[in-house]
Amino acid sequence: MGADLELESRWEDLLLLLDEGKVVPVIGRDLLEIGVNGRKVRLYSHLAERLAARLDVDAADLPAQDPLNAVACRYIERGGRSSRVYTTLKSVMPSPDELDLPESLVKLARIESLRLFVSTTFDPLLEAALNRTRFDGRAGTTTFSWNPRDVEDLPAGWRDRCRAVVFHLLGRLSATPDYAVTEADVLEFMHVLQSETRGPGVLFDELRQHQLLLIGCSFPDWLTRFLVRIAQGDSDAARDRSDLVADDTVRSDSRLVYFLTKFAGCQVFPGGPTEFVDELHERWLRAHPAKEAGEVEVTVDPQAPSAAATDMVEGAIFLSYASEDRPAVERIRAELERQGMDVWFDRDDLRGGDAYETMIRRNIRRSSLFLAIISGHSLIQQPRFFRKEWRAALDRAEMFPDNWPFIFPVVIDATQPYAAEGLPEKFTGLQWMKLPDGQCTDEFLNTVRDAFRNAQRLASR
Secondary structure (H helix, E strand, O other), X not given: OHHHHHXXXXXXXXXXXXXXXXXXXXXXXXXXXXXXXXXXXXHHHHHHHHHHHHHOOOOOOOOOOOHHHHHHHHHHHXXXXXXXXXXXXXXXXXXXXXXXXXXXXXXXXXXOOOOEEEEOOOOOHHHXXXXXXXXXXXXXOEEEEOOOOOOOOOOOOHHHHOOOEEEEOOEOOOOOOOEOOOHHHHHHHHHHHOOOOOOOHHHHHHHHOOEEEEEOOOOOHHHHHHHHHHHHOOHHHHOOOOOEEEXXXXXXXXXXXXXXXXXXXXEEOOOOHHHHHHHHHHHHHHHOOOOOOOOOOOOXXXXXXXXXXXXXXXXXXXXXXXXXXXXXXXXXXXXXXHOOOOEEOOOOOOOOOHHHHHHHHHHHHHOOEEEEEEOHHHHOOOOOOHHHHHHHHHHHHOOOOOOOOOEEEEEOOOOOHHHOOOOOHHHHOOOOEEOHHHOOOHHHHHXXXXXXXXXXXXXXX
């Protein structure tokens, strides 16, 4: 009886903190159940099977705890290139549009007081759930991704500009090794996260000021202890906290439960992660009867930078173009992505404002290649935003060594370099690639692929 009263009291406290916006969920892979051939499976088990088939790796007896790590290790142990694991994994990841989104993610997305979500997974499903639930399918969620090479952090004042944020603490799906797949990757991430200069300091400040909900992270003992410790900060401050853990792996480890409850001030939910989310969602709806499922209203500030402007993988290819040429650019983008390359371009109408321009410049600084799409539309003698992109790309190109080509002019009509008035002089001196109406040639794809891979190799050094 006493235990029931204590649990009920914990729920009441959690709902109060939710209403005040003082809760941050930390989401793990055990919440990612998808439908495959009429049955529910864990996303990462499904990815492990697809990865094993593509890499011709024996998928027998894969451990339920971390099947992707097992597939990657088996492939590397037999002499496979580790970089291929990441490119292949990206190619076998289904698009969120092809999946029934995990119900647990949708239920969490409906709790509108949750603004910041920390993801320990690399997939885009949480972002997709937020976009579908809160923004009617539009790209309203702002996504950040930290890895040891890219020290991305929450920007100061993010609450004034972002309606919903997903922060990928262990990297985000990419064709490059910028996200954690193996245990060695996780260890490297955890090591660098401790750095005062390279860790996401603003994010950690947010975590220390909020109650954490660690839901379905399924981490081993040492990693759970480490993550809780690094998020809580000073041990004296941790005594006043009451973070909550809902995780099957943790619940089955009595020694870990003892550490979390006695020394880290955590509460361990008696059920599994999906059961926790179900009950949390149900209790939140009862406390907010006007909020029926699917009726969460989140307005989008028209002056805020679009999510597309921030949502760029480190080292992606930046496509700069006149808006009239978008159909041709879509064809180029689709073909490059089919070849396993990360590509970014503005998917919305260009928005004004200093914040938007700052985001665009930042993405150009993070890109590995800059494709300037040239046509008669880009020569029109009118003020156009893409010219700011050109200038930013020229500034960035000055930083690269001579063996690292960065800017690639791509002409999609009959425009000739010698007749192209208004183009930067350095553009006319570069080798132009001709793709009539955006139809990619083998020569173009091979050239860009080689340059993209070379850029990744140089960056990794």
